[in-house]
Amino acid sequence: MWYKSRFLSFGCSVGGVLCLLVAVQTFSNTSGVLESDQNFDASQAFGPGDVKEGYESEEYRTHSRSLLERRGVKQDLIRYVEDPPLGLPQVVLPEENPITRKKIDLGRKLFFDRRLSINNTLSCAVCHIPEQGFTNNEISTAVGVEGRSVLRNAPTLFNIAYQEHLFLDGREISLENQVWQPITARNEMAAPSIGYVIKKIRKIQDYDGLFEAAFDSRGPDIATIGFALASYQRTLLSGNSPFDRWFYGGQIDAISESAKNGFEVFSGKGQCIVCHRVQEDHALFVDHDFHNTGIGFAVSTGKSSATDNLTTRVQLAPGIFADVPNQTILSVSRNRNTNDLGLYRITENPNDRWKFRTQTLRNIALTAPYMHNGQFNTLKEVIQFYNEGGIPNELLSPFIRPLNLSESEISDLEEFLLTLTGSNVPDLVADAFAAEIGDIGTEDPKWPHKNTLGF
Numbered sequence: 001m002w003y004k005s006r007f008l009s010f011g012c013s014v015g016g017v018l019c020l021l022v023a024v025q026t027f028s029n030t031s032g033v034l035e036s037d038q039n040f041d042a043s044q045a046f047g048p049g050d051v052k053e054g055y056e057s058e059e060y061r062t063h064s065r066s067l068l069e070r071r072g073v074k075q076d077l078i079r080y081v082e083d084p085p086l087g088l089p090q091v092v093l094p095e096e097n098p099i100t101r102k103k104i105d106l107g108r109k110l111f112f113d114r115r116l117s118i119n120n121t122l123s124c125a126v127c128h129i130p131e132q133g134f135t136n137n138e139i140s141t142a143v144g145v146e147g148r149s150v151l152r153n154a155p156t157l158f159n160i161a162y163q164e165h166l167f168l169d170g171r172e173i174s175l176e177n178q179v180w181q182p183i184t185a186r187n188e189m190a191a192p193s194i195g196y197v198i199k200k201i202r203k204i205q206d207y208d209g210l211f212e213a214a215f216d217s218r219g220p221d222i223a224t225i226g227f228a229l230a231s232y233q234r235t236l237l238s239g240n241s242p243f244d245r246w247f248y249g250g251q252i253d254a255i256s257e258s259a260k261n262g263f264e265v266f267s268g269k270g271q272c273i274v275c276h277r278v279q280e281d282h283a284l285f286v287d288h289d290f291h292n293t294g295i296g297f298a299v300s301t302g303k304s305s306a307t308d309n310l311t312t313r314v315q316l317a318p319g320i321f322a323d324v325p326n327q328t329i330l331s332v333s334r335n336r337n338t339n340d341l342g343l344y345r346i347t348e349n350p351n352d353r354w355k356f357r358t359q360t361l362r363n364i365a366l367t368a369p370y371m372h373n374g375q376f377n378t379l380k381e382v383i384q385f386y387n388e389g390g391i392p393n394e395l396l397s398p399f400i401r402p403l404n405l406s407e408s409e410i411s412d413l414e415e416f417l418l419t420l421t422g423s424n425v426p427d428l429v430a431d432a433f434a435a436e437i438g439d440i441g442t443e444d445p446k447w448p449h450k451n452t453l454g455f
């Protein structure tokens with residue numbers, strides 16, 4: 001395929017407001033895999049595409065790299081599932097979907113394929129960006145096709161294999177089934193129906209034979225598409241962090257004294273460990289449960305912060321600023337209905353209002369912004385929030401209360417959270433960079449100039 005069109009840069013300021021979307025068309029016949037004489041440069045592989053250093057100057061020139069220029073190294077991902085990194089438990093695989101290399105390869109291909117969306121622009125990876133911790137560091141809440149707002153922050157997919165409930169309100173339990181939600185949600189990938197996607201994939205030539213080879217002669221269908229995507233996502237296991245090497249590996253100098261003190265705070269005075277659990281032989285930093293920290297309550301009752309009546313200096317382009325009233329920003333930056341009742345939406349039990357699923361803390365240094373609505377940009381802000389006892393409401397979790405942490409306890413706790421980055425993250429990113437990005441081509445059934453319905 002020689003024709004490609006990509007989003008080069010997807011920059012947003014002020015937590016999801018004022019997004020700049022630049023689509024670039026280029027010509028290429030490249031794949032993302034490195035030639036044998038090239039090295040993968042992990043130092044170039046993290047963070048937003050454009051670091052924006054010096055962005056305040058009119059002289060600023062973008063450093064964004066075209067996705068096409070990326071080169072990665074394909075990994076044998078199945079080994080992570082067969083032998084999870086230090087600090088992680090065994091992965092429990094569903095009986096009906098044993099993992100195989102062919103399924104992983106097919107799932108990876110689907111994950112990076114923009115043709116799964118209605119207008120061929122949005123793949124899973126546009127919101128779950130590999131080099132940004134499989135989330136999006138640049139926006140607080142996700143943005144779907146044609147700029148449609150999504151209520152929540154895109155969670156990381158690292159270690160998603162272990163989640164017992166998916167989504168922040170826990171409404172799905174299987175990775176195999178989960179995939180159809182983003183694909184068909186009108187504000188995400190917006191495919192009109194499951195049948196539409198199946199038919200579309202069946203007609204795209206570069207999938208010819210791949211499903212049949214992975215699924216014992218079975219072609220693309222509602223189950224096999226889910227099986228393949230789930231298989232790829234299950235391999236995104238990331239452990240063997242400095243914390244794991246210290247705590248489980250017995251390497252005493254793997255983390256700093258400050259981080260060790262931070263772990264004391266985490267498991268003692270801070271009582272974080274009540275919900276973000278650490279077990280004897282592994283740690284997922286979750287309890288598979290739902291809690292009310294007060295954030296959802298504050299948003300839905302309009303008890304937002306005192307900064308609402310101020311203005312914010314927004315940078316529109318290099319060297320160009322505007323002072324925008326915060327009310328104006330709020331009016332365009334969120335869904336009309338920002339009221340997010342969390343678990344209540346699933347159970348309709350009034351006691352479940354504003355409860356959200358405990359998030360993992362693994363790779364937390366890579367997955368800002370934080371919480372279900374991406375409200376906090378830094379870990380310090382999150383710790384401060386807990387230190388103040390969350391936001392009081394009649395359903396606040398009894399484990400959220402003022403902690404009276406000292407300045408040094410706060411910075412130790414932050415230091416500890418920074419030790420949770422898995423050592424294989426560069427390998428998983430390298431693997432993602434090697435993936436080909438599925439794009440519309442003249443041979444595709446939805447080629448815009450050829451026919452209308454596409455199925």
Ligand code: HEC
Binds near residue numbers: 122128182
């Ligand atoms: C428009 C952005 C967007 C796209 C595209 C997208 N996601 Fe997501 N994803 C999100 C958001 C936001 C959530 C959290 C939604 C919620 O909790 O209600 C999420 C949640 C998830 C979860 C559950 C995570 C958790 O911690 O429970 C998985 C798994 C997932 N997405 C996989 C995928 C896959 C696979 C695709 C492609 C088929 C995809 N996503 C496409 C934004 C997106």
Ligand code: HEC
Binds near residue numbers: 358369371399
């Ligand atoms: C009562 C249970 C509970 C306790 C105690 C708790 N947390 Fe949480 N934590 C949660 C829940 C639930 C979420 C998800 C909240 C949301 O999305 O709005 C969360 C989210 C987070 C996040 C953001 C994760 C992300 O990816 O967005 C961080 C960081 C965090 N907690 C750190 C801590 C620290 C540090 C402490 C101790 C000071 C702590 N938590 C105590 C339940 C808890």
